[in-house]
Amino acid sequence: MFEATDQTRRKQRQESAIKYLLTTMTVIIVLPLLLIIFYLFYKAAPILSLEFLLENPIHGMRSGGIWAPLLGTIYLVLISLLIATPVGIFAAIYLNEYSRESWMTRVINLAVVNLAGVPSIVHALFGLGAFVLFAGIGRSILAASLTLAIMTLPVIIASTKEALAAVPHSFREACWNVGATRWQTIRNVVLPNSISGILTGVILQVSRAAGETAPVMFTGAVFFKAIQTGDPFAYGLLDQCMALSMHLFTISTQVPDVPDALTYGTAVVLLGVVLLFNALAILLRIKLRGKKKW
Amino acid sequence: MVEQTPKIGVRELRLSYGQHEVLHGISFEILRNEIFGIIGPAQSGKTSLLRAINRTLEFTAGARYSGSITVDGEEVGKVRNVYELRRKIGMVAPLPVGLPLTIYDNVAFAPRMGGIRQKGSIDDIVERCLRQAALWDEVKDRLHTLGTRLSGGQQQRLTIARALSHQPEILCLDEFSIAIDPVTTMRIEEVLKELRQQMTIILVTNLVQQARRLADRTMFLFEGDIIELDRSEVIFSNSPAQQKTYDYVNGIFG
Numbered sequence: 001m002f003e004a005t006d007q008t009r010r011k012q013r014q015e016s017a018i019k020y021l022l023t024t025m026t027v028i029i030v031l032p033l034l035l036i037i038f039y040l041f042y043k044a045a046p047i048l049s050l051e052f053l054l055e056n057p058i059h060g061m062r063s064g065g066i067w068a069p070l071l072g073t074i075y076l077v078l079i080s081l082l083i084a085t086p087v088g089i090f091a092a093i094y095l096n097e098y099s100r101e102s103w104m105t106r107v108i109n110l111a112v113v114n115l116a117g118v119p120s121i122v123h124a125l126f127g128l129g130a131f132v133l134f135a136g137i138g139r140s141i142l143a144a145s146l147t148l149a150i151m152t153l154p155v156i157i158a159s160t161k162e163a164l165a166a167v168p169h170s171f172r173e174a175c176w177n178v179g180a181t182r183w184q185t186i187r188n189v190v191l192p193n194s195i196s197g198i199l200t201g202v203i204l205q206v207s208r209a210a211g212e213t214a215p216v217m218f219t220g221a222v223f224f225k226a227i228q229t230g231d232p233f234a235y236g237l238l239d240q241c242m243a244l245s246m247h248l249f250t251i252s253t254q255v256p257d258v259p260d261a262l263t264y265g266t267a268v269v270l271l272g273v274v275l276l277f278n279a280l281a282i283l284l285r286i287k288l289r290g291k292k293k294w
Numbered sequence: 295m296v297e298q299t300p301k302i303g304v305r306e307l308r309l310s311y312g313q314h315e316v317l318h319g320i321s322f323e324i325l326r327n328e329i330f331g332i333i334g335p336a337q338s339g340k341t342s343l344l345r346a347i348n349r350t351l352e353f354t355a356g357a358r359y360s361g362s363i364t365v366d367g368e369e370v371g372k373v374r375n376v377y378e379l380r381r382k383i384g385m386v387a388p389l390p391v392g393l394p395l396t397i398y399d400n401v402a403f404a405p406r407m408g409g410i411r412q413k414g415s416i417d418d419i420v421e422r423c424l425r426q427a428a429l430w431d432e433v434k435d436r437l438h439t440l441g442t443r444l445s446g447g448q449q450q451r452l453t454i455a456r457a458l459s460h461q462p463e464i465l466c467l468d469e470f471s472i473a474i475d476p477v478t479t480m481r482i483e484e485v486l487k488e489l490r491q492q493m494t495i496i497l498v499t500n501l502v503q504q505a506r507r508l509a510d511r512t513m514f515l516f517e518g519d520i521i522e523l524d525r526s527e528v529i530f531s532n533s534p535a536q537q538k539t540y541d542y543v544n545g546i547f548g
Contacts, residue, residue: 101355174391174453176350178404178460179381188403193394 040271044264052265056226061251062258066266068227071234072241073273075141076216077209079237080148085202087149088156095157096164097186115154123151124215132219140238144220151215152205159201163194196288203281207274213245221246223254244270301326301464301494302347306361309342311354316342318518319361329486329495331509331526333502333542338515340498341388344466348383349376365464381408384457384493388469390449392441393456397424397433400441400452404460419459426489427455428481447478454482458489465489466496471504483508502543506530514539 004012041048055065095112099105127147137143167190175185191198221243227234235241248266251258300323309317316339324330332340345351346359349370363370365382373379381404393400401420410416420437424430429451433444441452450470457465467486471479486495486508499505505512506526513523514536522529522539534540541547 170387170389170391171393173350173353173387174393174456175403175407176353177348177380177383177385177387178407178456179377179379180404180407181377184407188407189393189395 037271040264040268044261044268047259047261047265048268053269054229056229057224057247057251061224061247061255061262063262066244066247066269067229068225068234069242069244069247069266070269070273071227071232072141072221073210073244073270075235075241076145076148076220076243077206079141079145080152080209081202081206083145084149084152084156084205088153088202089160089198091153092157092160092164093186096161097182097190112154112157116158118151120151120212121214123147124218126150127215127219138238139222139240140220141235141241142220142237144216144241144243147215147219148209148212151212152209155205155208156202159204160194160198163197163201164190166197167193196285199288200281200285203277203284206277210273210277211245211270213243213249216243217246217249223250244273299326300324300364301366302496303364303367304343304362307343307346307359307363308361309339309346309351309357309359311342312356316518317359320515320518320520321361322513322520322523324494324496325511327490327492327494328510329490329497329508331505331512332496332498332515333500333505333512334515334521335542336500337517339518340515341468343515344385344468344496344498346370347464347466348380348385349373350380350385377408381460382463384454384460384462384465386450386453386457386465386467386470388472390446390453390473392444392449392452394440394442396438397441397444397452398437401455401459404456408460423455423458424452426458426485427451428485429455447474450474451478451482454485462493464494464496466498468498469500471499471501479504502530502545514542516542 052065053070054067056068057066058064095105095109099108124147127143127150131137131143131146132139135143137146171189171193172185175189176182180188220240222240223246225240225242244266248263248270251266252263302324304323305321306319307317307321308315308319316337320343332343334340342351342357345354347363347365347370351357351359365379370379393403395403398420401423402416405416405419410419421430421434424433429448432448441449444452450473454467454470465486470482474482483504486497489495497505497509509526511524512526512529514521514529516538521542522534522536524535528534529539530543532540534543
């Protein structure tokens with residue numbers, strides 16, 4: 001009764017072939033990542049320690065730790081997010097909840113999408129021109145953070161819009177029907193149900209801001225600068241700073257005779273910072289999605 | 295029994311989305327404390343009419359209307375406090391929309407947005423509305439669980455409770471029984487018969503029998519025009535004024 005015909009067997013063979021193909025592709029993606037992480041840790045193992053994190057580079061950056069660039073990166077990331085997050089989220093709320101379809105909003109939406117695709121080196125030049133020179137801020141943490149903010153903004157707007165759009169329209173109508181204003185609706189129903197998506201989008205931009213070299217190199221990051229170790233407020237807003245991404249570039253290409261372990265150690269810390277934030281994003285998403293209510 | 299002063303007056307109402315006109319200049323009145331049935335096939339402009347009355351139509355890009363809609367003699371297009379207007383009108387959509395909040399918060403939402411803060415009075419409103427919607431007995435022990443976890447029929451009654459929570463004078467039910475079973479539908483219909491003492495009810499329905507059971511007067515709307523508007527006994531009799539009405543009511547078309 002349930003005998004397989006030739007056609008059925010052919011379909012089954014096809015089914016398993018496809019499955020193996022897809023599995024193989026997935027493994028091919030994951031394998032390099034694991035190899036990179038393993039190799040980095042293996043090479044960096046001799047140097048990784050708390051002192052490595054908390055000491056400034058010494059002897060022309062051929063030994064010592066990475067305190068100055070680590071703190072610099074943290075400053076750059078936090079300040080750029082502090083600028084980009086509110087602006088991005090509010091802009092996205094306007095675009096998704098308030099604006100009406102018009103040529104103006106179409107242009108803005110198009111601009112957002114295209115800005116997200118602009119290469120970071122172009123953002124770097126823009127930052128140099130607009131913040132460092134035109135606005136007269138000079139090469140500083142502030143100018144570099146502003147540049148990173150401009151770079152991350154379009155993606156934050158796009159991801160926030162997507163998260164807002166995922167909240168069913170019927171919820172909004174139900175609120176309007178009982179006489180709630182637009183803002184009451186957004187505040188009480190739309191935002192609580194899209195916040196996980198919004199935050200995920202924001203946090204994923206942290207890794208981009210931390211990893212980019214070009215924008216900070218032009219606008220505020222320096223080759224070398226020693227700061228007070230152990231003092232988390234060692235940088236001022238208008239100081240120049242070191243940054244992990246640029247530090248890695250410097251010691252691997254610009255300075256001769258740097259011990260391998262130091263370079264790999266720096267890479268591990270940079271990767272660690274990025275992965276830490278990504279893990280945070282995932283945890284946050286799991287936690288908030290558990291609260292998702294429909 | 296029915297007071298003869300109009301609660302809602304509609305004159306020469308033309309309503310369009312962009313170039314597409316869905317209501318072609320209709321006029322009618324809805325009386326105080328009557329149950330006003332609106333029947334007609336899909337796409338005849340029933341929902342658009344309701345959305346024009348409580349002015350949620352303006353959230354749809356490209357939607358416009360001309361003519362006049364009055365509630366209690368006041369032109370809705372000129373109402374300054376549109377939120378007050380919407381609170382005067384309870385709206386129940388075809389598919390139940392439980393807000394992703396607790397049962398309690400679903401019903402408390404409108405009073406809170408309207409500015410009521412005292413816990414005691416909100417408690418009272420929640421209980422009264424849930425009782426009116428025939429849902430209280432089923433949910434009174436789990437008011438603080440999610441409204442969206444309720445069954446479809448319960449959610450629809452929750453929607454009705456929410457529509458009652460801002461003490462509307464007009465209750466619009468837009469094909470409310472589309473997603474719920476006949477038994478629950480009957481329970482809600484019983485509720486409506488009681489509510490009519492306190493408010494005017496507009497009942498948009500695809501179920502011809504439902505309009506026959508409940509409505510004092512019924513309007514047959516077809517492709518944006520009123521075909522016939524009369525007392526339900528006439529509309530659902532063997533001899534309504536229009537042949538088309540007879541055909542529709544008896545399932546010959548539509």
